[in-house]
Amino acid sequence: xxxxxxxxxLATTPVxxxxxxxxLPYFKERFGNAASTTHPFGWDAEEAVETARDQVADLIGAxxxxxxxxxxxxxSNNLAIVGAARMYADKGNHIIISETEHKAVLDxxxxxxxxxxxxxxxxVDKYGLIDPEDVRKSITDKTILVSIMAANNExxxxxxxxxxxxxxxxxxxxxxxxxxxxxxKIPFNVNESNVDIASLTAHKMYGPKGCGALYxxxxxPRVKLIPIIEGGGHENGMRSGTLNVPGIVGFGAxxxxxxxxxxxxxxxxxxxxxxxxxxxxxxLDEVYLNGHPEKRLPHNLNLAFRFVEGQSLLLGLKNVAxxxxxxxxxxxxxxSHVLMATGIGEELASNTxxxxxxxxxxxxxxxxxADEVIKVVKQLRDLSPLYKEGxxxxxxxxxxxxxx
Ligand SMILES: *Cc1c(COP(=O)(O)O)cnc(C)c1O
Numbered sequence: 001x002x003x004x005x006x007x008x009x010l011a012t013t014p015v016x017x018x019x020x021x022x023x024l025p026y027f028k029e030r031f032g033n034a035a036s037t038t039h040p041f042g043w044d045a046e047e048a049v050e051t052a053r054d055q056v057a058d059l060i061g062a063x064x065x066x067x068x069x070x071x072x073x074x075x076s077n078n079l080a081i082v083g084a085a086r087m088y089a090d091k092g093n094h095i096i097i098s099e100t101e102h103k104a105v106l107d108x109x110x111x112x113x114x115x116x117x118x119x120x121x122x123x124v125d126k127y128g129l130i131d132p133e134d135v136r137k138s139i140t141d142k143t144i145l146v147s148i149m150a151a152n153n154e155x156x157x158x159x160x161x162x163x164x165x166x167x168x169x170x171x172x173x174x175x176x177x178x179x180x181x182x183x184x185k186i187p188f189n190v191n192e193s194n195v196d197i198a199s200l201t202a203h204k205m206y207g208p209k210g211c212g213a214l215y216x217x218x219x220x221p222r223v224k225l226i227p228i229i230e231g232g233g234h235e236n237g238m239r240s241g242t243l244n245v246p247g248i249v250g251f252g253a254x255x256x257x258x259x260x261x262x263x264x265x266x267x268x269x270x271x272x273x274x275x276x277x278x279x280x281x282x283x284l285d286e287v288y289l290n291g292h293p294e295k296r297l298p299h300n301l302n303l304a305f306r307f308v309e310g311q312s313l314l315l316g317l318k319n320v321a322x323x324x325x326x327x328x329x330x331x332x333x334x335x336s337h338v339l340m341a342t343g344i345g346e347e348l349a350s351n352t353x354x355x356x357x358x359x360x361x362x363x364x365x366x367x368x369x370a371d372e373v374i375k376v377v378k379q380l381r382d383l384s385p386l387y388k389e390g391x392x393x394x395x396x397x398x399x400x401x402x403x404x
Contacts, residue, residue: 003319005365009204009299009356010153010181011323015250016206016359022253023208026246034243035234045245052252059255060179060198061189062215068235069248072212073180074104075229076199079214079239080176081108083225084145084197085117088174092142096120098130098159099341101149104199105178106337118142127292128157128342136167145174150182150198154338154354155291156300158186165194174223180204184258185266185297190215196223202247206359207254211247214238265359270298272357272366277301279370284377286387290339290352301355304348307387308380313353316376320369323354 006014026048034049036042053064070076085095097109099121109119120138124130130148139146146168151158161177168175176197182188183198184205190198201212216238217223231240258265281287286306305313310324339349355369381387 001362001364001368004321005319005369006321007355007357007361007365007369008321008323009358009361010156010297010354011356012203012209013206013358014360015203015208016254016257018257019207019250019253023246023250026249032245034245035232045243048245048249049243052248052255055252055255055259056200056213057215059188059259060183060200060215061191063218066215066218068214068216068238069243069251070212070214070239071210071244072203073102073178073199073201075239076201076212076214077102077104077178078108079225079228080197080199081105081145081147082112082228084174084176084223085112086226087224088144092140092144094118094120094140094142094144096122096135096138096143096146098122098124098148100124100128100152100154100157100338101147102153102178102180105147105149122148124157124341126342126344127295128152128155128290128338129292129295130159130164132160132163132167135164136171139167139171139173143171143173145176147176147178149178149180150188151179151186151297152291152338153181154336155302155342156181156297157291158182158295158297161195162193168196169194172221174221181297184255184262185299186262190217196221197225202251202254205254205258208247208250211244211251213251261359266298269357269359269361272361272363273299273301273355275363276355276357276366276370277303279367280373283370283374288344288348288351290342290344299357301357303353303355304344304351305353305377306348306351307384307390308351308377310351310353312380313373313376316380317369317372320372323356324352 030044032041032045034045053067057064057067113119122130122134148159148164150161165175174196177195179188179198180201183200196217198215203209227238229240234240288304290302314322314324335346335349339352
């Protein structure tokens with residue numbers, strides 16, 4: 001077993017070696033610009049891009065002509081939200097999103113708000129679940145877009161996007177979903193869920209960084225967006241700029257692998273996840289599961305270790321790469337907005353650590369990580385007067401997941 005162990009797959013995944021093999025020729029002899037129409041170098045690159053477009057489209061049940069390549073999901077989310085807001089501004093100024101969206105959805109809505117748009121931030125329940133009926137109730141005749149993420153990147157909760165899609169379709173409102181964490185991990189189909197716009201990124205599904213896509217529905221309804229990057233008119237004018245051909249080739253290959261392997265992989269990963277959970281909770285008390293117990297991504301485990309600072313736990317786990325709460329919020333001391341939205345409170349939010357297992361995680365690694373977590377949590381709690389006091393006064397509620 002090689003150390004350190006990577007267990008932060010919701011921040012990024014390793015590139016699958018099979019993906020890299022497909023990409024390499026496009027850095028070397030097949031370096032053409034996909035927009036060059038006058039020679040074989042360009043034709044070759046263009047053909048590779050179109051193959052990848054098919055592969056991405058197939059994975060989500062779309063038509064290849066509905067896929068726009070971007071630099072990643074941050075750009076895709078910006079294009080979806082700002083692009084739709086600008087396009088449909090004469091129809092209305094109301095947008096509905098959830099409180100637990102990624103910053104790449106939240107931040108553009110703050111800018112739109114400053115420009116006069118009316119934004120509804122829907123609350124979630126204690127599992128981070130959105131109630132589709134809340135979406136229905138919030139839609140007005142000014143609503144132009146609903147944006148709800150398919151699966152949460154921190155707590156792993158999977159949203160009822162099929163139910164939300166039924167409502168938005170019935171009401172004639174566009175539905176965008178940040179599908180980054182769901183695509184390639186759990187079934188996701190734009191037609192079955194009535195999704196009109198969807199953001200994807202390669203580096204969360206064993207592809208390269210800096211390459212993503214936006215799915216934009218072409219019929220029933222035909223969605224139009226105002227581009228945010230203008231230039232040579234690439235991608236049907238929706239996203240100008242020379243295409244990242246090696247990245248796109250890798251993205252396509254990554255999608256094909258997910259399509260073929262997702263079913264078996266999700267079973268294996270959820271098995272490993274359950275094992276990690278039961279090992280930890282079998283040896284430690286006062287451990288709380290964040291996110292929904294069943295409606296969650298197979299590779300995500302998010303735990304709060306009461307009386308232990310998540311940051312201290314990470315420092316103690318020298319050979320394991322994890323995140324405290326969220327990768328984005330761990331840079332500042334503010335509690336994660338996602339955990340706070342579930343109502344667990346600032347203290348438990350600061351006790352939280354996220355485990356992200358992945359395609360290359362082994363059984364042996366799970367054992368090692370569980371052992372280390374148990375050891376370090378016990379050490380830190382031995383130093384915690386609060387923990388000891390809790391026992392002395394018998395104040396601790398029995399909240400033990402121990403099943404043995
Ligand atoms: C990682 C992530 C993004 C941002 O994707 P990039 O390709 O890194 O810009 C957006 N949304 C979610 C849910 C993510 O997990």
